[in-house]
Amino acid sequence: MDSPKITLQRITRENELACIALRPREDQLSLVASNADSLVHALKEVTSIPHGIYADDLMVGFVLFDNEVYSDGYYWILRLMIDEKYQGRGYGRSAIKQIINKLKNRTDCRQIRVSHVPHNTVANRLYKQCGFRETGEFEDNGDIILSYSLGANEHGH
Numbered sequence: 001m002d003s004p005k006i007t008l009q010r011i012t013r014e015n016e017l018a019c020i021a022l023r024p025r026e027d028q029l030s031l032v033a034s035n036a037d038s039l040v041h042a043l044k045e046v047t048s049i050p051h052g053i054y055a056d057d058l059m060v061g062f063v064l065f066d067n068e069v070y071s072d073g074y075y076w077i078l079r080l081m082i083d084e085k086y087q088g089r090g091y092g093r094s095a096i097k098q099i100i101n102k103l104k105n106r107t108d109c110r111q112i113r114v115s116h117v118p119h120n121t122v123a124n125r126l127y128k129q130c131g132f133r134e135t136g137e138f139e140d141n142g143d144i145i146l147s148y149s150l151g152a153n154e155h156g157h
């Protein structure tokens with residue numbers, strides 16, 4: 001069977017209930033906010049836009065990332081999750097790669113940034129596989145900050 005096509009689609013009134021129903025595994029609940037929380041958070045963060053991660057027509061995950069520069073040339077990925085039923089199939093990695101592809105042509109994007117709780121080794125490995133590096137910086141709560149750098153010379157051609 002062909003592998004499904006992974007796309008990012010905006011959360012709207014039509015698909016928000018499907019989004020809220022997605023959950024990571026029980027043991028991952030401390031790693032990411034619930035999608036309901038993230039949708040409320042997104043209303044306050046004017047630069048970020050919530051997207052469903054779709055495998056063909058099925059929503060399998062959620063990602064919240066900046067669609068406009070936040071500050072200092074940084075675009076942040078604020079949330080990422082894949083529902084427990086669909087993990088381990090490459091969907092998370094595909095979503096991150098698509099975000100990189102979307103943002104890398106923005107002339108005001110110097111870095112894509114993300115943070116995760118220190119013991120989230122799966123997220124750490126996933127982001128590094130996609131080209132992110134640890135910055136050596138931490139959030140106030142101790143979360144590790146990683147960045148994907150877009151060199152100035154990568155723009156404009």
Ligand SMILES: CC(C)(COP(=O)(O)OP(=O)(O)OC[C@H]1O[C@@H](n2cnc3c(N)ncnc32)[C@H](O)[C@@H]1OP(=O)(O)O)[C@@H](O)C(=O)NCCC(=O)NCCS
Pocket residue numbers: 024025028031032079080081082083086087088089090091092093094115116117120122123125126129
């Ligand atoms: C992190 C998360 C989004 C990854 O999504 P996913 O679709 O399951 O991941 P993928 O199938 O794309 O895997 C990509 C890489 O992640 C790692 N990985 C994924 N699941 C893993 C697991 N259960 N154990 C170890 N490594 C794992 C692997 O390195 C994998 O690469 P490989 O296939 O070459 O080994 C998902 O595990 C999740 O929702 N976790 C809970 C929420 C969370 O931690 N979010 C991140 C907050 S910053």
